[in-house]
Amino acid sequence: MWHVAIVRDVVAPRIPSELFGLEGVKTTGNGRHGIAGVGAGRLKWEAHSEFVTLTYIEPACPGQPLAPPMPFRKVVDATEGRVIAAVLVIVRTGEPPHSFGTEGDYVASKVGGGDAEVHSSFRLSDEGFVELHLFNKGLNAYRTGRMVRRLLEIETYRMMALLxxxxxxxxxxxxxxxxxxxxxxxxxxxxxxxxxxxxxxxxxxxxxxxxxxxxxxxxxxxxxxxxxxxxxxxxxxxxxxxxxxxxxxxxxxxxxxxxxxxxxxxxxxxxxxxxxxxxxxxxxxxxxxxxxxxxxxxxLLKSMEERARVQVHIQQAVEGFSVIAISYYAVGLAKACLESVGELGLDVHAAKAAFFFTIPAVVFAVWVVIRHVRRNIAAGSPAH
The missing domain is CATH 1.20.58 (Methane Monooxygenase Hydroxylase; Chain G, domain 1)
Known part of the structure; x- marks a missing residue:
């Protein structure tokens, strides 16, 4: 069984269109998962969120070189991306030979409650695959498939984690x-x-x-x-x-x-x-x-306060000048009126005496009116 996982830098690789034209192809998930016949074996593909896995299964022949078959190579080459994991699982029946693995540094474990043994050196072969040897001593077909799948997932997800x-x-x-x-x-x-x-x-x-x-x-x-x-x-x-x-x-x-x-x-x-x-x-x-x-x-607020204070002083000064100016014109108007009194036959001397008493009254009246207007403006109400 040859198994590869292929990734791309941004998105998951695209499933090659050649797979959908293979013999006896069956797909699920809109073609994201499928299986088809290739030569003497079967090819299965699965599209995950970040990677695509391609698994080729065929019966082992004694003496056959452990090299991926050409149809499988073509499918791998047609899939865009880079191979992040490559695993070869060889399933045999019975006990492992006593001399198995003695020539290299192999690790081994009994799995499935002792019903199988897995041996591997975890070294890449000449073809770039990690070889796992599974010796089935008591697993049925279902358990064998699940055990192989676990081994493949361990190696695939281990390499994906290291990305x-x-x-x-x-x-x-x-x-x-x-x-x-x-x-x-x-x-x-x-x-x-x-x-x-x-x-x-x-x-x-x-x-x-x-x-x-x-x-x-x-x-x-x-x-x-x-x-x-x-x-x-x-x-x-x-x-x-x-x-x-x-x-x-x-x-x-x-x-x-x-x-x-x-x-x-x-x-x-x-x-x-x-x-x-x-x-x-x-x-x-x-x-x-x-x-x-x-x-x-x-x-800034302090500066505005100073400017406001200066403006108040200027306003008060302008107000005083306004009282003087308005009073001046009002007194001039009153004087002109009194000077015309003689034309009406009234006593001119009495009118002049009254004029001197009119000046303070006019100034006071103007001051009161201007003060009233200023207070109304300060209070925000219209002047009456």
Whole structure:
């Protein structure tokens, strides 16, 4: 059984159209899953969210070289993407030969409650496949199929989980520089009494750089957690037992797989921490800017108060001049009226005496009217 998993950088690979023209093809899920006859065996494909798996099964022939058949190679080549996992599972019946694996460093485990044994060196063959040898001692066809599927899923999801490793390595390499920039920014915040525009620009650039890293990494890190959980679940389902003089398969995988997963988790945690710290620095900077704005507003309000006070003094002065000017014209009008009294035959001397008493009355009346109008304007009501 040859099994490959193919991924692309952005979207899941497209199912080759050649598969739908094969002999006896049967599909489900709008062609995302299917099985068809190819040569002496059967080819099965499955489209997952991030990758496509192609599995070719054919009866083993003694002495046949363990190389993928040409029809299977053509299908793999026709599928866009890169091969992330390649597994060859060889199922045999009975006990493993006593001398099996003695020439190399093989690991082995009893699985399925001791009804089968799995042996592998986990080294790539000349064809680029990891070979797994399953010796069936008591599994029926159903259990054999499920056991083979678990083995394939362990290797496939293990490699899919490790896709985040290059991203984690890149983030860990860039984090020291980001830490240094953040430390410099905090030092400037502590040293400067006034927030400068350059400081705001640096915070913006630092935040955008971290967001860019997070956008590329968060999804990949989340997928690693999910795939690692699937690998752990499938290894538990093997019900593994020890084979004499052999290292067990699951501990062998764990010792090489878990450090990489922990490294990815550590990179994700460090990225989250620096994101939180930059957020705190941004909040601190925002608070500093707010305090500066409040100080500027206080100075502006004080300046407005001073201008208002000056305007009140000017208004009062203008009001006094207005009283004088209006009184002057009113007195002149009264004088003109009194001078014309003689034309009517009245006593001119009595009119002049009355004129001197009219002046204070006119000034007082004008002052009262102007004051009344000013009060109405200040109160926001129309003058009467």
């Amino acid at each position: 985040a490793l290059p991203t984690a390595q890149q983030i860990v390499a860039e984090l020291p520089e980001l830490d240094q920039r953040l430390a410099t920014l905090v030092d400037h915040l502590q040293a400067e009494e006034k927030v400068e525009k350059a400081l705001l620009s640096e915070v913006t650039r630092l935040s955008s750089d971290i967001l860019k890293l997070s956008a590329n990494a968060r999804q990949r890190f989340g997928a690693t957690r999910a795939y690692a959980d699937i690998v752990a679940s499938r290894m538990l389902e093997l019900r593994e037992e020890r084979v004499e003089q052999r290292q067990r398969i699951c501990p062998f995988i764990d010792r090489r797989f878990q450090p990489a997963v922990r490294f990815v988790h550590a990179a994700e945690r460090r990225l989250s921490e620096i994101t939180e710290r930059v957020g705190l620095a941004s909040d601190l900077l925002r608070t500093s800017v707010q305090v500066q704005l409040e100080d500027q507003n206080a100075v």
